[in-house]
Amino acid sequence: MKNLITSLFVLSAFAGLAASGVAAAADYQPRIIRFGYGLAEESNQGRAAKFLAEDLAKRTGNKFKMKSFGSASLGSDPQMQNALIGGAQEMTVVSTATLVGIVSDFGVYDLPFVFGNEREADAILDGPFGQALNAKLQDKGLVGLVYWENGFRNLTNSKRPVTKLEDMQGIKLRVMQNPVYIDMFKSFGANAVPLAFSELFTALETGTVDGQENPVNTIQSSKFYEVQKFLSLTKHVYSPWIVLVSKKWWDKLSADEKKALQASAEAARDFERKDSRDSAGKALEFLKQKGMQVNVVSDKELVRMRDTSRGAMQKFASDGHVALIKDLQTNLEKMRN
Numbered sequence: 001m002k003n004l005i006t007s008l009f010v011l012s013a014f015a016g017l018a019a020s021g022v023a024a025a026a027d028y029q030p031r032i033i034r035f036g037y038g039l040a041e042e043s044n045q046g047r048a049a050k051f052l053a054e055d056l057a058k059r060t061g062n063k064f065k066m067k068s069f070g071s072a073s074l075g076s077d078p079q080m081q082n083a084l085i086g087g088a089q090e091m092t093v094v095s096t097a098t099l100v101g102i103v104s105d106f107g108v109y110d111l112p113f114v115f116g117n118e119r120e121a122d123a124i125l126d127g128p129f130g131q132a133l134n135a136k137l138q139d140k141g142l143v144g145l146v147y148w149e150n151g152f153r154n155l156t157n158s159k160r161p162v163t164k165l166e167d168m169q170g171i172k173l174r175v176m177q178n179p180v181y182i183d184m185f186k187s188f189g190a191n192a193v194p195l196a197f198s199e200l201f202t203a204l205e206t207g208t209v210d211g212q213e214n215p216v217n218t219i220q221s222s223k224f225y226e227v228q229k230f231l232s233l234t235k236h237v238y239s240p241w242i243v244l245v246s247k248k249w250w251d252k253l254s255a256d257e258k259k260a261l262q263a264s265a266e267a268a269r270d271f272e273r274k275d276s277r278d279s280a281g282k283a284l285e286f287l288k289q290k291g292m293q294v295n296v297v298s299d300k301e302l303v304r305m306r307d308t309s310r311g312a313m314q315k316f317a318s319d320g321h322v323a324l325i326k327d328l329q330t331n332l333e334k335m336r337n
């Protein structure tokens with residue numbers, strides 16, 4: 001009812017303007033946003049997209065109209081990034097890991113066993129470190145608004161439970177299109193195969209790959225339990241998502257519009273992080289119920305994995321990222337003391 005009253009009011013206000021010959025009504029054009037994302041509508045990503053659309057409409061009195069496209073129907077993460085750069089799409093949310101072809105520094109978040117917990121990740125991502133990295137996107141035609149949580153990644157496969165490093169030997173494992181992941185899993189002895197997320201379910205189903213790694217929420221929402229038997233809790237990387245805007249489109253917005261979009265993205269971030277964290281425990285129970293065999297990998301083995309993957313870290317460092325890694329480590333140490 002309230003909506004009806006408001007819209008009637010708006011209509012009559014416009015009618016009044018038109019009658020008085022003021023051009024303002026004709027200038028009124030809603031800002032249309034095509035927001036693409038990779039996961040299913042029923043996922044933490046889909047719920048946050050819905051929240052964002054509603055918050056934005058409310059905050060701006062329907063000045064923005066955001067339409068969401070899930071399940072990579074507008075393309076994979078890298079395809080959507082390019083569509084934003086070219087101006088063919090307005091917004092997306094993608095894994096930061098898939099940005100490395102545009103700004104290689106983003107690989108820093110993918111170094112194994114960097115973040116100890118979500119609190120540390122939030123502080124780094126929302127603080128000066130995360131914002132400085134974010135700012136590097138602007139020159140490339142992208143505006144990063146906020147980081148959402150993808151989460152700590154765990155391993156699934158159809159061969160055997162991974163209880164120790166050696167169990168990964170020879171497993172054909174899909175990874176994101178990102179050299180840090182490829183180097184990391186190669187060092188573990190797996191056969192790392194880079195592949196777009198949008199092709200992953202089929203690849204698992206047909207046996208093109210034996211396994212993959214993602215947070216438990218995604219393993220549930222993408223139905224990987226239908227094609228994967230073993231889930232090994234490794235938490236090897238904390239993986240952020242980032243909400244991106246096409247810079248071409250962003251530059252057309254007024255200062256107030258930019259402010260509203262930023263505020264809604266932040267509100268959606270807070271909603272999404274809470275939702276993801278609240279859902280993770282339930283997702284794990286659900287996966288067990290669906291017959292997945294779950295094992296916790298011991299700290300001793302995780303330390304072995306961390307030590308084994310040191311080469312991946314060194315390679316990323318020697319590719320011009322020494323200072324960046326040091327900066328992240330300094331920030332983390334400051335927080336831990």
Ligand code: TK8
Nearest residue numbers: 038039077094095176197
């Ligand atoms: C969804 C991806 C996904 C990521 C991956 O588009 O590719 O494994 O974890 O969340 O961004």
